Amino acid sequence: MAVLQHTPISLQSPKSPVSARIPRTLTHSLSFSTAFPSLRLKLRLFVSNGKGGARMSSAAAGSYALALADVSKSKNTLDTTSADIEKIEKIFSDQQVYDFFVNPTIDEEKKRKVIDEISASSGLQPHTTNFLNILVDGKRIDLIQEIVKEFEVVYNKLTDTEVAVVSSVVKLESHHLAQIAKQVQKLTGAKNVRIKTLIDPSLLAGFTVSKF
Template sequence: MASLQHCPITFQARSPPSTRFTAGGKHLNLSFSGRFSSLKLAGKHRSRSRGVVRALMGDSAAANYASALADVAKSTKTLEATAADMEKLDQIFSDPNIFDFFVNPIIELEKKYDLMDELAKSSSLQPHTANFLSILIDMKRIDLIKEIVEDFDVVYNRLTETELAVVASVVKLESQHLAQIAKVVQRLTKAKNVRIKTVTDPSLVAGFTVRYGNDGSKLIDMSVKKQLDDIAAELEIGDIQLAV
C-alpha cells in the first residue's frame, strides 16, 4: 500500500469555486484535519478543491484519508450517514469495471468526474463524500478507495465503541437471526454497540459463520462445512488407528 510523501502535495483547481460548500442548507468551510495538516473543501465539488493540499506521513495513505473523512463527518454530525456512504462505495467499487475505469490513467479526468457525479447522485451520497472522491481523483489516489473504506470502518468502530461482526452465510439470514447474533457478540465482547456486516459464502453449504474481534481473529462457526470437516477429520483419525 502506497504511503504519502513527507513533502507537501499540491494541486490547483481547474476553475475557481463559485459557491461555498453547503450541507443541510448551511454554508461550510470543511477542513479534513485528521493526520492531514491541511486538506480543505470549499465550494461546489466541481471546483476540485482549490488551493493547497498537504499530507503528513502516517500509518498509511489510506488510513490518513479515512481519518480525515471521519473528522469531517464528526464536525458535520454526519458520521452515521458517512458510514453508510462507505458501505455504498464498497459495493460500487467492488465492480471491477468501475474500479478499472477510475484507476485507468488514460481516461480523461472529466469523464471520471462525470461518472462520479452520476454515482453520487444515484447512490444519494453525502456532499462531502462526493467532494472527497473528487480529491482522490484529483490526487490520483482513487486506487486506494477499497483500503480507505476498510480503514474508515476501523475509525468508525473506535469512535462509536462498536464491534464489527462479519456474518457469512449461503443465503441471506433473516433480520431476527442477525439481531440474535448481534446480542451474542455483544455479550461475548462487552461492546457498547455491535454492527453486523453480511457476506455470502456458498462454500459453507448451509449454516453461517461469525467473525469478530481485532482483524476478525475470533470465529463462531455454525456451518455445515465445519461439521463435514469435523466428520472427515474423525474418519481420517479412525483410518489411521485401524491401519496401526
C-alpha cells in the first residue's frame, strides 16, 4: 500500500518550523484567559441544490480557506499561516482531538478552552486561533480537514507554488529530492516547488513524479 509522507521538501521562501502539540488531556477544566481580536470573514451564501451535502461542504471549506488566506495576505503572514495550518493538520489527525471537537454534547466554551491550550502550546497566530474559534461557534469545525486541503490549494496559487509527488520503492535522500525539485521548477517555471514523497512498494525500481 502506498503511503504519502507529510514532510515535504521545498524550494521556496522559508516558513516557520512546524511544532504542533496536542493537549495532554482534553479535560473540561482548562483555563481560557486570552481574548483574540475579531475576524470578519466574507463568506459566500450557499443554497441547497438538492445534490446532497458533500458538494456544499466542499464549497464551504473552500470559502473558509479563501477567507483565512485573504486575512493572512492582508497581514502579510501568508507563509506563517501556512505553517499554522500544517500544525493544525497534524493536531486534528489525532482521532481523539477530532472526536472531541465534533462531539455535539460538549459545549462550545469548553472547546474554545482547548483551542486556547492548543494555540499556546503550538504558537499559533491570533488570527489563526480566532479562525478556529469561528469554526467552533459556527459548528463547522467538522470541516477542518477539508479546509486544510483547500487552504493548501489557495496558498499554492497565491505563491505560485507547484506541488509534485515523488513515488519510490524506498525513501529517497534529501539531496535527490532537491535535484528533482529543481528539475520540476525548471520544467514548470513555477516560482516555488514543494515535493511530497510517496512510498509505493508496487514500483519495480526507480521513481515517478506526478502533479499533486
